[in-house]
Amino acid sequence: MPDALLAVDGLSVAFPGAGGDVEVVRRLSFSVAPGEFVGLVGESGCGKSITALALLRLVPEPGRITAGRILLEGEDLLELAEPEMRRVRGRRIGMIFQEPMSALNPVLSVGFQIAEAVRVHHAVSRREAREEAVRLLDLVAIAAPRQRLKDYPHQLSGGQRQRVMIAIALAAKPDLVIADEPTTALDVTVQAQILELLEGLRQQLGLAVLLITHDLAVVAETCDRVVVMYAGQGVEEAPVEPLFAAPAHPYTRGLLAAVPTLGGAARGGDLPAIPGQVPEPASLPAGCAFHPRCADVMDECRQRQPEIYRVAERQTARCFLYEGPRPEASGS
């Protein structure tokens, strides 16, 4: 994909375990185009948050990236020296976390923290940085931004803190923002405000966002394209419309059926649940990692691992149902 802003190719991340390395991300490939919203969805333990950290080369010790390439505008981030990598973080890729209270410094005013983020990446005076902080607070729709500069994080509500986090992420004018569960800790009426804000920023700034979430409904409302992860692997990738209208992978299908929906058909205990539990990375089943829970399991699913197969135009799935005469997709 030559026009990709970010192209992840065969990324693997492993942690040392009792019986050797345990892979928590396994040969993951996907890409994000400029201005595109891509959702990385999966349940807890699927490797989505570690993927986010790996993209910034922030995998916590003793974990490490064991294979793959992370191409940002064609340049492999895994080849960069650490000082160069520091210029990528924040400057070219912004980051928004789930819990803004723990990501913000409680003893510094929000104005100082935003201005600091501006000054780290741009050679400007203190006064210019403060003016830029006012502009950024206004951009993220904080009312009376000049008065808010002196506020400390604890004086702000959860939604306002998340707006400040977004302002900091935007301080260096990055092309890509990685947002890890940005609305999970927020109430639903505030979540709606933040999703609206992200959508507005995309239109205003042409921002690309990699949204990491467990919430399929949030993905449906915000993203252009989705990568579904299960047990460290990408198992399906498609634009949102076909993914929600015609999910291909049995896991995606099961997940979509299991989400309770307002006004949905199932009610009163008839929710189609996926049987069993998510497997531990250290003891993955043989063959396809999903096979013990799969409604469409076949003999070969227990024996060998499926590759990524083409399902339709721009839709791929890691499932033997789609093996065969179709031409194999490249995985992105």
Next chain:
Amino acid sequence: MSTILEVEALSKEFPVRRGLLQRQRGSVRAVDRVSLRLEEGECFALVGESGSGKTTLARSIIRLVEPSSGSVRFRGRELLELSPRELRRQRRDFQMIFQDPYGSLNPRMTVRKIVAEPIEVHRLIPRAEIPGRLRELLGLVGMPEDALDRYPHEFSGGQRQRIGIARALATEPSLLLADEPVSALDVSVQAQIINLLVDLQRRLGLTLLLIAHDLAVVEQIADRVAVMYLGRLVEVGNASEIFARPRHPYTVSLLSAVPVPDPTSGRQRILLPGEPPSPMDPPSGCAFHPRCPIVRQRCSTDEPALEERAGWPVGCHYPDEMSAPLIG
């Protein structure tokens, strides 16, 4: 249908202490004159955002926190007048399921001890019959018998929630309080637990008081719903009717804010300004008025009562003025 629980004008105030000497400087009313009635065998859901007081209300009802005033009658018996000893005995009739199946199970106890404890505390059956009862309880929640001699950490979140439910059922309660029972679980497992709760409610004739912020989950299980905002009920009624035709502007907005897993829905969200206010500093008049899309002069001065208005109780001077968003 007979009434199992009758709550009248229940309030819970917490003291606010400030300064070096921690002197009391006023109080916060977390639950504000709430009245409601639960019928035998129904699932009644309390919904609201964080800080709305739904958890405090549920805990006040069973005196896990002591209410400040009001009345709670369980099958006609006033709970607020029970002595600690009488209350302990009564507790076998109402048990609780918690959000966090990690924090609510003792990690040093085997599943056998965890589930047997309430049976032993209440001396419900002869010792010799306990093993059989434990097998029966595990069967009810869909856990294998060999789970009994294992520890909580050996299980996944969904399995731990099943263990918590088995423990809650051990005393054969008639009322189950479930505080966000599925919100810490993954979607694929969440559906299993929702189905289990509905199944148990039907099979055992349980009354379920469900506390939840996820309206889609509530719609799955609840027969009736009470919507809370800043410690007060703003709308109470049949779940299917409220979800189809919400009447309070807050309920309308709350429902419209719930994301729908359908990229083609083209639904319009109603964006409420601001965030839920702090109960430390409640707005005058109607607590919702600073965020209300249809606010009028009167709303900032007169507090609306929760009154039955052509259908079901709504605490709003101008109910039905906001139309329901397109749902589904």
